[in-house]
Amino acid sequence: MKSKKAGAQQKKAKLAVWKFASCDGCQLSLLDLEDELLLLANSVEIAFFLEASSRVLPGPYDVSLVEGSITTREDQQRIQDVRKQSKTLISIGACATSGGIQALRNFADVDEFTRHVYATPAYIQTLTTSSAISEHVAVDYELRGCPVNKYQLVEVLTSTLHGKAPSIPNESVCMECKRQGQTCVIVANNTACLGPITHAGCGAICPRYCRGCYGCYGPKEQCKPAPLSQKLLERAAKGSASQNELARLFRTFNCNSTEFRAESLLQEERAQKAKKHS
Amino acid sequence: MKRALSSCVAEGAEGLRRIFDQVKNQSRCVYGYGLSHPAANALELCELFGFEDLPRGVVSNYAPGHASLEKEREDQTCSSFFRHTPGATSPKSIQLPPRRVIWKANRTKEDHQKFQIALASAEQQKSNTLQPNPEILPVAFFGIRSCDLRAMHTLQNVFDVQGQGVPKSAAEMPLLITASCVEPGHNCFCTSFGYGPECQDSDLNITECFVEEEVQHNKGSESALEKTKCEQGKTARKQIFVVDAHTTRGRPIVEALSKDQHLRHASQHETALLTATLKRSQQRLKEFIAARVPNEENRSKVWAGADIAKQLRDQARSKNWETIAESCLSCGNCTMVCPTCFCTTVEDSIDLEAQRSERTQVWDSCFTAGHSYVHGGTVHKSTPSRYRQWMMHKLSSWHDQFGESGCVGCGRCTTWCPVGIDFLASAYQMTKGVE
Structure with missing residues (x-):
């Protein structure tokens, strides 16, 4: 400028x-x-x-x-x-x-x-x-x-x-996480982590302390929460998130962002349906 | 199977310790697979400061999108050292560091329009490409696998073709002590590329075998091998390490250890045991591959060849990419853990007063939008097109670019994919064509 x-x-x-x-x-x-x-x-x-x-x-x-x-x-x-x-x-x-x-x-x-x-x-x-x-x-x-x-x-x-373009990559948290040689907490610990669909920037603080990503930086470019939700639910028995927990996981600081909002509503709806059935 | 003329044998953990110490003594630092902290659920490539840092009694358990470690029963006499498969990180992190400053520029005091540019020191660059100063001892890798070694060669070939390689003398090369995979992982497919599970082009290869010391009448040696848990009391299990030196750098290590009686020639029985151990490993690999590539004809094809390259090229416009990449998150994990993925980007930074500037080389991934960004926008906008770019580069266009396969069959991309996309199964599905 x-x-x-x-x-x-x-x-x-x-x-x-x-x-x-x-x-x-x-x-x-x-x-x-x-x-x-x-x-x-x-x-x-x-x-x-x-x-x-x-x-x-x-x-x-x-x-x-x-x-x-x-x-x-x-x-x-x-x-x-x-x-x-x-x-x-x-x-x-x-x-x-x-x-x-x-x-x-x-x-x-x-x-x-x-x-x-x-x-x-x-x-x-x-x-x-x-x-x-x-x-x-x-x-x-x-x-x-x-x-x-x-x-x-x-x-x-x-x-x-x-007057320079800022070096702020719009990649996933995983990229920062892996560059630091961190072990994936989803794959190794069955932790519910939003890292793969979350915008980078925090330096993967939570995975560095063996915790799942909370999605504080919101959806990344090409954000596709559905397959991740499905995988986390499959791991629910091993300590990952339940449907209700997933709905809440997507509904935090960036709950109003398009992708997180849609996913949290979807998971909430499914959780309610499951409750009715049981 | 081609065997070195005379394999040597080191007995028990103490024998392995002698080999490790010998390697440690003649290298600057030793890298190998270890636990980053005691409660870690996966192995990582890290610096091994001593023999105790080797992961003992640890068996890795991999499935697509799943990794865990099993602890063998506590037993100091025979818990294994090499029954795990490679960890999440690979020697790539040492060959090509995730971040490194390429150059720095400072405004000169006399003239503010002029800059003094300092390139990253030649020495630093050398050590980054595994070519340390010849006066300093080389780096050593201990217990890495044949896939790691192949990946290191593949990556070095990329540097050479791209002109990043520096001509080097043999002494400057890292010392490579490999271990045979006696317990291959479920996601491994090295044999599809016509090599493994043992390593024949490292300086020294170690194969861990277990012998039943007093073979009981009701237990044959074959069933003893099948035993995974050491049952103390009933059958005494003994651990031996069969050592094969392949190079002029490996042989002196064997000679030095033999002189001190820490190594001896393998007996006929031990050679047979080695063959049986490797055969069993190969058989298991075959089963794991068969589970993912159901077609017999396709399975037997050597994937390192140009055949797969052509088959995939024919599928470049296939609609199947969308099916394959349906669950892909485009997170980039596969490319980060891949031991041959070499893409980097640069980050430029300046200080607030615009006096200093720095350019940093950072690992990039073809799964980011920035990777294919050119004037006018991003070429690979959708996830399926990024997935296609990745798989086709690994198995097809790498042949055109570098004259070999970019995939080595280590299976890391499959293990560390958060949604568990199986690379081998996907590649097989793609080669089948549109159905």
Whole structure:
């Protein structure tokens, strides 16, 4: 995006970090950049980042990082404003890229929720769904993960600042897992693992500790959950997931992504049918 | 079966320890199959720091998409060392590391438009292609199998053809100590390629045999071989290691050990035992292959030849690829564990201030969208087309490209496929054509 004379007193790019419905974990990844934080502060003008500083500079902004999903009417409007003020808009994390864990409401009746949870439900104004940023405005880049990988965040920022394509592969978690010489937990331990259909990026943290992948980075390109579900069910007797557990496995941080949503609904339906029969 | 003129014998675990120590003494480091941690459910290729790191009393159990380890009954006197088959990782991870920096560039202080480029050091590159500095001791592989060795040759051939190979003297080559597969895995099919289960082109090959010390009148030696569990008390089972040196590097090891009386010439009985052990292994392999390739005529064909290459080529446009790849997740596990899959990609990274840049070579897979990405988009968009690309490269176009088969029949792709797609059965189905 910028490649003026390096070293010369060039104007620093203005960075803004926005929060929508989220837990703040992805923004925190930015503050968690212990080794790179000073370098980052040196390379960009941090113009809007309420989690870090109350100093707010007016827009427009060169790069906007957007965290969180859209769950209220106000947010629906606010994201339009953010888009208007941003040259480059990057949505970060599972909430911003697919709707997050709060998209569980998309599978249920929100009115019923509010009636059960709040003493005066009439005070609550919320949308019936939680949706990704890209469903509302044009997004220049989506960085997956719950939370995002801080090194990938630096990679995306650096690439954006210097006009290079980010090295963020859209392959499966298995690729990262095997490059590290990890033993497959499905094949060797019958563990329910979503690695083969999940987008890489986390460095295969869970399989590295002999646990199955939870699909925090959402569906990978060419994501086909059905054959994996079938195999995991075949292994259910050996400790893998049951139909109900599978439905829940697909219904976590990326429950609103097309492939995971469809699969969780399918497994839920089958589990209910099986229950009726028995 | 061609046999080395005089096989030698090392007795028991102590005998094997002598061989291991001899190899360890004359190498920089020893790689072999071991357990990455005591509770591991599979063997991996790892560095063996001592004889104790060899997996003892462990039998591997493989099926499509399934791997487990069985522990033999605790018995210090005769638990086996080589009744397992190759682990998930292969010598590929040493020949072609999963990640390696190719070059680094730094902006020069004087002129910001100029860069200083540092290539990965020649020495590092050398050690990566298994050609260490001749002044340093070579790397050794201990207990790898004939399929591993064949895969190493296949991969080296790829490097040579692609011009990545560096001419090397024999002393720079790794020391290769192989073990015969006395207990082949269910997914193995090396014999389809006309070799195995023993290895005849390594420096030294070890075959583990069990002898019934005091053969009881009601138990013949044949049934003793069939015994999988060591029954202490009833029949004393003795372990011998038949050693065959094939090269000028293997022979001195045998000579040194013979001089110290740790090795002796095999008796006639022991040679017969060796033949019987290998024959039994071959027979089992035949059964495993027959279970997946029902057609007798097809089974007996040597798959290493150009025949299969042509048969598959004729099926390039077949609709069957979609059936075969129906359950394929396109996750890339098969290509990652394949000992000959050599595809890599590069990742470029720069620092925040754009002062430094780095290019890293990383294992890639033909099952990713990026692998076939060219100007305008990805060529292999669908999973069946990626599966076809993979299988046809392994068994067909590898012949055109490198003059041999890209598959060695180790069966790793079948074992480590999360949904258990059987490569051999699929290849057989494809060659049958449209029905």
